[in-house]
């Protein structure tokens with residue numbers, strides 16, 4: 001007899017991204033090449049100098065037991081200071097490094113522990129649809145009720161929609177820049193969300209996973225207008241680009257940070273020490289100053305190539321060129337006869353083009369696809385669109 005798993009676990013099974021992982025394994029095993037427009041991770045390695053620094057530390061300190069020890073669940077103090085300085089240099093009010101910054105095992109753990117710290121099971125939490133799929137799995141696992149506000153078809157959220165959602169919930173999660181839409185908060189919205197958070201005593205989980213990957217938009221911080229109820233959740237998965245090394249952070253009021261630190265003791269306890277050493281050097285050693293402008297230029301030109309190919313080869317596809325982040329979210333309703341999930345599976349199996357269907361981001365995405373421009377170089381992005389176009393038109 002098959003083992004019975006909990007309702008909690010069953011609520012997130014099977015993961016909606018599972019078929020994509022299966023497809024990647026199948027394509028890898030078959031030895032066929034494929035186009036990775038599905039990944040939410042950079043195709044550019046971190047600066048070699050910082051990786052060499054870490055190798056040197058590992059080599060020279062291999063006999064030093066402190067290299068293998070637990071760190072504080074809050075993270076090493078120097079890194080918390082570097083994160084606080086970094087956020088301040090990017091325009092956010094500076095969090096208190098000793099009491100208001102927690103280093104986490106990636107952004108997902110930052111989201112999980114901060115939502116667990118500010119809500120109870122059953123509490124309603126607002127998300128804007130389309131919404132990053134892990135928001136749903138975290139909220140289901142924690143037993144929260146998801147309150148959705150749809151931004152389809154224009155992918156905009158009006159002031160009235162924000163006011164309504166804040167009136168119904170205990171917390172709201174906003175990705176800024178957003179995944180999958182690339183939408184960013186304007187200054188007016190940042191002020192509005194902060195006001196709604198403080199006035200209604202509703203926590204705003206401000207997910208800034210792509211916080212350095214801006215091309216045109218300005219970076220806005222609701223934290224600057226409401227410090228008690230806005231919780232910043234960040235990650236180093238995208239910059240310097242170490243998603244598999246799991247490092248992120250939460251920056252918040254002392255009370256929330258204290259709770260996050262305790263919740264972390266029951267999740268991963270502390271973030272991997274080698275990753276903390278690497279990111280500390282990345283921030284303190286000023287590697288980003290040279291590295292990031294090159295990365296931004298590269299992503300900008302890939303974005304242009306992908307957007308240009310879509311405009312030329314699929315002129316009836318609708319999308320907004322994102323001013324930040326690494327995705328183009330495209331409406332193919334003028335071309336698609338089937339659901340985008342079925343179509344994404346077909347083009348993956350038959351042509352090796354991997355994309356993420358809009359259905360993974362909540363209701364309303366049935367004709368949409370998320371295309372990442374972070375992994376593949378320009379020419380390959382253009383080839384992938386050519387394949388998609390010939391399939392859609394044929």
Ligand SMILES: Cc1ncc(COP(=O)(O)O)c(C=O)c1O
Pocket residue numbers: 040105106107108109132175178179207209235236237243246247248
């Ligand atoms: C909007 C958003 N938030 C959080 C995360 C999680 O980041 P991490 O890989 O560090 O767990 C991602 C990753 O893709 C993301 O897109």
